[in-house]
Amino acid sequence: MTRHFGRMIASAWLICGGVAASSAASASYQHVLLISVDGMHAIDLANFVAAHPQSTLASLSHEGTVYPNALTTTPSDSFPGFLAQVTGGTPKSTGVFYDDSYDRTYFPAGSNCQGEPGTEVPFAEDIDIDSKRLDAGGTPGQPQTQIDPKKLPLALIDGKCTPIYPHAFNRVNTVFEIVKQHGGRTAWSDKHPAYEWVAGPSGKGLDDLFALEQDSLIPGTKVKTTGSFKAQRDFDEARVKAVLNELKGLDSTGATKAPVPQLFGLNFQAVSVGQKLPKSGPGDEAGLVGGYTGPDAAPGNALAEQLAYVDGALGELMSGLKEAKLTDSTLVIVSAKHGQSPIDPATLQPVDDAPYTKMPGYGFHIADDAALIWLKPKERAAQLPAALAYLEQSAKSLGIGQILPANALALSYNDPATDSRTPDFIVGVNPGVVYTSGKKIAEHGGMNQNDRSVMLLVSAPGMKPASLPALVQTTQIAPTILKALGYDPNELQAVRQEGTTELPGLPF
Structure with a gap:
């Protein structure tokens, strides 16, 4: 059911320092709560709801639209994946291909x-x-x-x-900047302080960023937070509490009073770690096994625990909305920055990525379950043929399934000969290949289906349940957010540059 708010509510927003009057007449919602469950595939959502019909995710699905064929960006890394959701753009417009x-x-x-x-x-x-x-x-x-x-x-x-701060690295504006420009309050919580880039190139799009460091050490150990299923849940829960503070009319820390943000949310890392970490770490019960048990995406006991935690945390957030009397005026969007590969453990192929450093003209590369490669700027033109030949010769040992050279990348992004960011090569791997010198059993960043297929759910009370099988992109989340709040999606630079449309089938 579409919600249109009249002049009385619009005036109340202005009195409270909310949105601009020009948007009130067309706004369907006063707030958008954006959530990214990093790593969660569409199949994970379907399996979880089927197995847990009384869960929060099931409840949200029963009052919302599910997109079972939603794809995140290529590369499917966290930075481009979330930039898609908040700018409406791919690396072609954002200029951001990876967090490194x-x-x-x-x-x-x-x-x-x-x-x-x-x-x-x-x-x-x-x-x-x-x-x-x-x-x-x-x-x-x-x-x-x-x-x-x-x-x-x-x-x-x-x-x-x-x-160069992270916010200055992104080339296009974000939904947070636009909401701020219209007078609304904004907040976000994520896994590194580097996510201050969410504020947009102006650096002014966020009122409140609650960032903790995911790679910090678990107290009393030399193990990172990502080395324990429980530590990762605790990491996420601390940030859930920050959002609950915001719903109570406080800032993220709970220290000072602040209006409830018009656009706010957080990401969850528990599922991603549940997919990648092979076994129990500090603080975990013995015998936990990460990842999936087979190609049907049935979760192992550790991943099942992480999924259940996220569902419970979503329940906390929905209760927080209810207590704040904001349920009816808030649109909830749940998706994922990226998927994770492989789902089928039988296909896992750990590979050392060190040979990439030996290619002619080598400048830098980043490899998780794909490889992005830049040659030295002064050598690239002369060394491109030899570098391509090296990749072709090394294809079998490096698990390479596809090589995208400069001329192919120029079609999807910008020409690396004239753009300072576009890699000289992007290498796709055979399904199951993970570049690792350690023991992780999954990764993201690549272009395979397991990397790109992500959950996407848009929910609010009164919405009729629907599952739309049309292929959609997570870039479509950004213009959908602005449309729901009564703003023009074309205020987003990436939307104009890439022709991004809103998600289909929504009643607003």
Whole structure:
């Protein structure tokens, strides 16, 4: 059921510092709660709802539209995957291919912009004040205290050597920026302080970012949070509490009063770790096994536990909406930044990615279950043929299933000869190949179906249950958010550049 709010409610929004009056007449919802369950496939949602008909996910599905054929970006990494949801764009418009990537015009941290340009751009835990600490060495809710500017890549801007913060790396605006420009409050919670990029290129799109460091060490151990199923659930739950604080009219830390955000949410990491971690870690009960048991995506006992946790946490959030009397005025969107591969454990093929460093003209690469490769800027033109020949010769040993060279990438993204970000090669792997020197049993970032197929559910009270089999993209979430809030989706630069449409079949 579509909800249209009249002038009285619109006036109330303005009194409370809410949205602009021009949008009130066309707004279907006052709030959007956006949730990313990283790693969760469409089949995971279908299996869970079938096995747990009384679950929160089942309840949301019964009052919402499920898209069983939703695809995230290629590459299917966290940064481009979430940028899709909040910009409406792919790396073609955002210029962001991975959370650890490369720019041919940047200089390394600490270089004072001296030497040849072209450097790795590591926007994850690498830029924390202290990545071993949960608070990243700063104060949660204040990302500027958690990021060390001395660790940031550098660029010459108007002749001045300037540190590049994550928000300045993205080339297009975000839904958070647009909501802020219309007077609404915004908030987000994620796994690294580097997610301050959600604020958009202006750096002004977020009122409240509650970021903890996922790669911090579990207290009393030398094991990262990602090395324990329980530690990962605790990590997520701390951020659930931040969103519950926001629903109570507080900031994410609970320290000060603040209006309930018009656009807000968080990501969950529990399922992703449940898919990747092979066995119990610190704090876990013995005998837990991560991943799936077969090609039907039946979860192992550890992954089943992680899925159940996320469903319970979603229940907490739905109860929080109810207590705040916001259920009827809030659109809930649940999706995933990425999937995870492989689902079938019998296909797992661990491969060492070190040989990529030996290719002619090598500059930088990142490999999880795909490989993105940049050659040295001054050598690339001369070395492209030899580099391609090297990849072809190494295809079997590296598990390569597909090579996308520069001319193919120019069709889907921008020409690497003229764009500073587009890789010189993207390598797709055979199903089941995971680049690892450790013991992880799944990864994401690639272009296979298990990487790209993600859950997507849009729900609100009064919506008729529907399952739309049409192929959709997670880029369509961003314009859908703006339409629900009564704003013009064409305010998004990526929507205009890439022609992104809203999700089909919704009653608003």
